[in-house]
Amino acid sequence: MTAYAIARLQDVTMGPEIVEYLEKIDATLTPYGGRYLIHGGNTEVLEGSWQGDTIMLGFPSLEQARAWYRSEAYRRILPLRTANAVGDVILVGGVEKGHRGIDILG
Template sequence: MTKGYWVGLVDVSDLETYKAYVRENAIAFKKYDARFLIRGGKVEKVEGAPRSRVVVIEFPSCQTALECYRSPEYQKAKALRDNVSTADLVVVEGYDGLQPGQGS
């Protein structure tokens, strides 16, 4: 089964309230077997206009990633984030095809 991912670009205006969101979102992420691949960290702009935080979260499937986002647990957490951050978030299906050098 192909994994699913949340890819988020986020600017935070109130770090203390955002910390409450982080504590609350752990409930949904645990329930839906989420795993952080990128969570903040140093960002170097090479193209475009990134936000200050980059987050990539892996889920067992794209369907699971969508279910997590739509869940009451995550929506409760999201309500804490809505007024203290600006975010671009997409749910994307992983890729299981050929990689460079593996043939045609």
């Protein structure tokens, strides 16, 4: 089942380290089937407050998403982001095609 890595980043310092991170991250995604679904873009807040940039990566499975995040290749570049941005990052499993809201009750 598909899975997603979702980040909400704030206070990003756009400098050489973030540029290097952006130049190298794509190569870390490829072995795990990861791809960008959202990368910044315009956000329309409908409820509550939402600040920062939203990034969402899609993976074929939660196992592959975890393996990417824990991979040596990604761990090498991760400090380039964490030293230059504040934010939250989560992994979440998707749902089967045809899932309905009421399905969580069963």
